[in-house]
Amino acid sequence: xxxxxxxxxxxxxxxxxxxxxxxxxxxxxxxxxxxxxxxxxxxxxxxxxxxxxxxxxxxxxxxxxxxxxxxx
Amino acid sequence: xxxxxxxxxxxxxxxxxxxxxxxxxxxxxxxxxxxxxxxxxxxxxxxxxxxxxxxxxxxxxxxxxxxxxxxxxxxxxxxxxxxxxxxxxxxxxxxxxxxxxxxxxxxxxxxxxxxxxxxxxxxxxxxxxxxxxxxxxxxxxxxxxxxxxxxxxxxxxxxxxxxxxxxxxxxxxxxxxxxxxxxxxxxxxxxxxxxxxxxxxxxxxxxxxxxxxxxxxxxxxxxxxxxxxxxxxxxxxxxxxxxxxxxxxxxxxxxxxxxxxxxxxxxxxxxxxxxxxxxxxxxxxxxxxxxxxxxxxxxxxxxxxxxxxxxxxxxxxxxxxxxxxxxxxxxxxxxxxxxxxxxxxxxxxxxxxxxxxxxxxxxxxxxxxxxxxxxxxxxxxxxxxxxxxxxxxx
Numbered sequence: 001x002x003x004x005x006x007x008x009x010x011x012x013x014x015x016x017x018x019x020x021x022x023x024x025x026x027x028x029x030x031x032x033x034x035x036x037x038x039x040x041x042x043x044x045x046x047x048x049x050x051x052x053x054x055x056x057x058x059x060x061x062x063x064x065x066x067x068x069x070x071x072x
Numbered sequence: 073x074x075x076x077x078x079x080x081x082x083x084x085x086x087x088x089x090x091x092x093x094x095x096x097x098x099x100x101x102x103x104x105x106x107x108x109x110x111x112x113x114x115x116x117x118x119x120x121x122x123x124x125x126x127x128x129x130x131x132x133x134x135x136x137x138x139x140x141x142x143x144x145x146x147x148x149x150x151x152x153x154x155x156x157x158x159x160x161x162x163x164x165x166x167x168x169x170x171x172x173x174x175x176x177x178x179x180x181x182x183x184x185x186x187x188x189x190x191x192x193x194x195x196x197x198x199x200x201x202x203x204x205x206x207x208x209x210x211x212x213x214x215x216x217x218x219x220x221x222x223x224x225x226x227x228x229x230x231x232x233x234x235x236x237x238x239x240x241x242x243x244x245x246x247x248x249x250x251x252x253x254x255x256x257x258x259x260x261x262x263x264x265x266x267x268x269x270x271x272x273x274x275x276x277x278x279x280x281x282x283x284x285x286x287x288x289x290x291x292x293x294x295x296x297x298x299x300x301x302x303x304x305x306x307x308x309x310x311x312x313x314x315x316x317x318x319x320x321x322x323x324x325x326x327x328x329x330x331x332x333x334x335x336x337x338x339x340x341x342x343x344x345x346x347x348x349x350x351x352x353x354x355x356x357x358x359x360x361x362x363x364x365x366x367x368x369x370x371x372x373x374x375x376x377x378x379x380x381x382x383x384x385x386x387x388x389x390x391x392x393x394x395x396x397x398x399x400x401x402x403x404x405x406x407x408x409x410x411x412x413x414x415x416x417x418x419x420x421x422x423x424x425x426x427x428x429x430x431x432x433x434x435x436x437x438x439x440x441x442x443x444x445x446x447x448x449x450x451x452x453x454x455x456x457x458x459x460x461x462x463x464x465x466x
Contacts, residue, residue, distance in 0.1 A: 023279060023280050025230070028277070029280075030280060030332040030334070031277060031280065031281075031283055031330075034421070035332075035339040035363035035365075035371065036283065036330045036332055037330075038285065038328060038330070040363070041428060041461075042137070043105055043107045043135045043137055043151070043461065044107065044417075044428070044430065044461070046135070047107070047109050047111075047133055047135070048432075051111060051434075051455070051457060055405060055436070055455075056355070056381060056411065057353045057355070057384070057405055058322075058324075058345070058347035058353065058379075059291065059322075059347075060269055060289050060291050060322070060324050060347070061271075061287070061289060061324040061326045061346075061347060061357070062271075062273075062287065062326055062328065062343070062345065063222075063237050063271050063273075064220055064237040064238050064269045064271050064289070
């Protein structure tokens with residue numbers, strides 16, 4: 001229950017970020033650069049996530065967790 | 073011990089066709105990509121091993137990617153991955169003549185191959201996207217079929233995107249049989265596992281140089297969640313199979329920032345993830361990376377990752393007493409530990425080409441943990457990863 005409360009508060013904080021910005025489309029040049037993507041190199045990110053998930057007890061977090069994990 | 077007597081399912085963990093919850097846009101031309109990764113674990117210390125090989129996993133990973141716009145609104149992504157693994161794996165813990173806990177490793181080199189195919193279709197409208205994904209992973213002892221979907225919606229003003237992603241996976245586990253001295257197979261056969269996950273996120277353009285994302289997720293796993301290739305010394309019983317609960321439910325919360333600094337022409341990445349599950353695992357993951365544009369299309373990317381987790385409620389390095397619930401696992405991945413990864417990558421981009429080469433060094437220790445730990449684990453791993461690759465955009 002405590003974790004759920006923390007997560008809810010986290011979401012409220014996150015959504016509150018959306019109320020205070022004014023960026024015009026022509027000002028988005030920096031945001032459109034490859035290095036500003038959430039994952040600029042998707043294949044590298046896949047291998048990294050797989051390596052960590054196989055050696056640690058956590059997974060997911062930035063998208064759906066994916067299937068096919070036999071890391072027992 | 074025969075060559076294939078002991079194999080680990082760890083390589084199957086390299087099959088996570090996750091689907092990202094973020095806004096999708098359709099590429100304007102065909103893109104091809106290839107990556108080669110050499111993954112190499114450090115050898116075990118001879119002082120910590122009773123019997124068996126000291127060499128741990130060495131994995132070669134090849135990846136191929138094909139992305140194409142089928143129409144102005146529809147995009148196809150195909151990803152093929154093949155891995156070849158060799159090495160030895162921790163088997164169980166025991167005590168030596170001095171009463172010290174030591175690890176017994178699988179005696180011979182394990183050889184394993186895995187193939188993985190992922191196909192994804194995305195439809196993108198003016199302010200939304202919908203995508204579906206199918207993933208197939210095959211090993212001779214592990215099969216996984218997974219399906220995923222994601223939707224995203226841009227709020228009016230196009231500064232905020234809300235996204236929802238989910239997937240489900242059906243896994244079949246058929247471990248290589250292990251014949252005991254009386255000729256019977258002591259390993260499980262025809263086991264199954266099902267898992268699903270959901271992830272909800274919101275991304276927001278804070279200003280012309282800063283974008284932020286927060287997300288929450290849930291992951292549920294049911295079925296055979298033990299490791300069929302590991303054993304445990306159970307007091308009064310002797311060597312028994314690794315035994316864990318057959319359900320596991322986890323929640324995650326995450327935050328990510330991408331910030332572009334004009335004065336030094338670089339982008340800084342910061343990611344944080346909190347993970348919690350009903351096996352008692354709590355973890356924090358911090359990732360930071362900086363993409364320095366150093367001229368002539370070159371980019372230098374140093375990175376640092378810190379991970380820490382608490383131990384599972386049933387984990388012990390060595391059991392001195394029987395447990396009432398019957399759960400036993402000495403797998404170091406269930407212990408309380410921390411891990412530090414240092415990375416450095418060089419990218420070079422031209423109009424059509426993108427070249428990359430990177431190195432990462434991962435070190436894990438119980439003493440790096442922010443959580444209490446009951447005893448030192450002997451089999452925590454350290455590894456190196458070297459990746460080279462190239463993309464071509466037509």
